[in-house]
Amino acid sequence: MLNVLYFARLRESFGLDTERLDLPADVGDVAALTALLRARGDAWERELAPNRSWRVAVNQDMAHPDTPVRDGDEVAFFPPVTGG
Amino acid sequence: MLNVLYFARLRESFGLDTERLDLPADVGDVAALTALLRARGDAWERELAPNRSWRVAVNQDMAHPDTPVRDGDEVAFFPPVTGG
Amino acid sequence: MNAITSPEVAGRTEVRVQTADFDVGAEIARLRAGNASIGAVASFIGVCRDLNDGDRVADMVLEHYPGMTERALERIAADARGRWDLIDILIVHRVGRMLPTDQIVLVVVTGGHRGEAFAACEFLMDYLKTKAPFWKKEQTPDGSRWVEARADDDAAAERWQ
Amino acid sequence: MNAITSPEVAGRTEVRVQTADFDVGAEIARLRAGNASIGAVASFIGVCRDLNDGDRVADMVLEHYPGMTERALERIAADARGRWDLIDILIVHRVGRMLPTDQIVLVVVTGGHRGEAFAACEFLMDYLKTKAPFWKKEQTPDGSRWVEARADDDAAAERWQ
Numbered sequence: 001m002l003n004v005l006y007f008a009r010l011r012e013s014f015g016l017d018t019e020r021l022d023l024p025a026d027v028g029d030v031a032a033l034t035a036l037l038r039a040r041g042d043a044w045e046r047e048l049a050p051n052r053s054w055r056v057a058v059n060q061d062m063a064h065p066d067t068p069v070r071d072g073d074e075v076a077f078f079p080p081v082t083g084g
Numbered sequence: 085m086l087n088v089l090y091f092a093r094l095r096e097s098f099g100l101d102t103e104r105l106d107l108p109a110d111v112g113d114v115a116a117l118t119a120l121l122r123a124r125g126d127a128w129e130r131e132l133a134p135n136r137s138w139r140v141a142v143n144q145d146m147a148h149p150d151t152p153v154r155d156g157d158e159v160a161f162f163p164p165v166t167g168g
Numbered sequence: 169m170n171a172i173t174s175p176e177v178a179g180r181t182e183v184r185v186q187t188a189d190f191d192v193g194a195e196i197a198r199l200r201a202g203n204a205s206i207g208a209v210a211s212f213i214g215v216c217r218d219l220n221d222g223d224r225v226a227d228m229v230l231e232h233y234p235g236m237t238e239r240a241l242e243r244i245a246a247d248a249r250g251r252w253d254l255i256d257i258l259i260v261h262r263v264g265r266m267l268p269t270d271q272i273v274l275v276v277v278t279g280g281h282r283g284e285a286f287a288a289c290e291f292l293m294d295y296l297k298t299k300a301p302f303w304k305k306e307q308t309p310d311g312s313r314w315v316e317a318r319a320d321d322d323a324a325a326e327r328w329q
Numbered sequence: 330m331n332a333i334t335s336p337e338v339a340g341r342t343e344v345r346v347q348t349a350d351f352d353v354g355a356e357i358a359r360l361r362a363g364n365a366s367i368g369a370v371a372s373f374i375g376v377c378r379d380l381n382d383g384d385r386v387a388d389m390v391l392e393h394y395p396g397m398t399e400r401a402l403e404r405i406a407a408d409a410r411g412r413w414d415l416i417d418i419l420i421v422h423r424v425g426r427m428l429p430t431d432q433i434v435l436v437v438v439t440g441g442h443r444g445e446a447f448a449a450c451e452f453l454m455d456y457l458k459t460k461a462p463f464w465k466k467e468q469t470p471d472g473s474r475w476v477e478a479r480a481d482d483d484a485a486a487e488r489w490q
Contacts, residue, residue, distance in 0.1 A: 083302025164478035167463025193354020
């Protein structure tokens with residue numbers, strides 16, 4: 001199981017702030033997980049399209065497409081940050 | 085008449101914070117005025133020696149050796165500044 | 169003559185994310201209390217403006233990622249300590265609803281000398297704006313909108329690399 | 330929706346030389362009051378340390394050139410306004426006797442954006458330290474001494490030319 005979090009614009013677009021996700025055997029990194037979510041269509045396909053800007057953190061560290069994702073991880077999707 | 089002011093280390097060395105000075109006809113700039121003061125000897129010669137560091141302001145603006153000095157001016161001699 | 173023999177007071181790093189407002193004077197006084205080795209205090213306050221990208225802003229809501237935000241700010245502070253010789257670092261960032269003229273963020277850096285305190289304070293703000301998970305949503309006359317990340321904030325952060 | 334229509338409040342330049350201490354929080358609050366176009370407040374406090382050039386400092390006396398000092402500070406502030414788009418500039422410099430941990434100088438710059446406020450605040454301090462007629466005399470265990478001007482302060486000021 002993964003704990004997946006969504007923030008800001010993504011949270012609103014998905015209508016979801018967190019979900020528990022069974023990790024398929026063939027999903028081993030951030031890129032594969034993103035593809036899995038994008039395949040849900042609608043807002044998922046639109047917000048996570050390659051031409052949109054979003055960020056992923058794994059266990060609260062900024063991640064890259066090839067960052068490994070393992071059972072028990074906390075993965076967060078969010079827009080570029082705008083604090084300060 | 086000039087109004088001449090001394091600050092900080094110079095004030096202490098000269099034992100003087102201000103004086104009224106008749107301006108000799110041949111003293112027309114800061115360099116000539118400095119030479120006139122240096123000729124007093126002792127602390128004057130020592131503090132205003134070419135190898136010491138000091139500054140001159142004429143009418144409250146930073147001056148250079150060739151800045152003109154005229155009757156009625158306020159001229160100040162002081163060490164490099166150390167505020168802040 | 170040896171009148172003053174205050175022991176060196178160690179500096180601290182403090183990071184807070186809170187809905188409550190902060191008191192700049194009190195925060196600075198608390199950091200400085202009893203530490204006679206501090207010669208420089210550089211600080212920055214980010215404030216909610218009533219105008220952004222040409223539109224009136226009625227209010228703003230700041231969202232964050234609890235846990236990761238504090239972690240990111242601690243890391244940014246540690247990075248600053250690796251670059252400069254500093255005494256204290258304080259970062260306070262508010263979340264929740266804010267109105268124009270409300271304070272959003274405070275960064276205070278103390279040190280022996282001003283050059284390092286200034287550099288670290290600006291570095292912390294530049295990094296915070298591009299690396300700490302906060303997001304702003306504004307209310308404008310046309311409705312609410314998520315603030316877009318700014319290219320010049322990325323450029324400001326890249327100066328330090 | 331047009332909830333906020335605060336008129337633009339003009340910025341001000343304020344320069345003060347005084348023996349009294351200052352209250353950083355109150356000074357910043359006063360500058361900011363009612364001005365919703367301020368997005369950034371950069372400030373710096375210079376503080377009396379108990380150590381300088383390796384010697385314990387028991388106290389310090391700050392002397393200045395009344396009249397020329399205010400004039401120099403006004404000029405430095407005008408110079409900063411010519412370089413950056415700023416809202417307020419406040420410079421408060423104390424004179425007289427000060428003890429370790431006492432505040433010496435305060436510079437506050439407000440503006441729309443942080444980059445300009447930071448740059449102007451550091452510029453003002455660098456220029457003040459090399460161009461405003463103040464002099465420090467310290468009491469150390471070996472007696473009193475006039476503080477010497479520092480080459481790195483000159484270097485800091487030259488960066489802006």
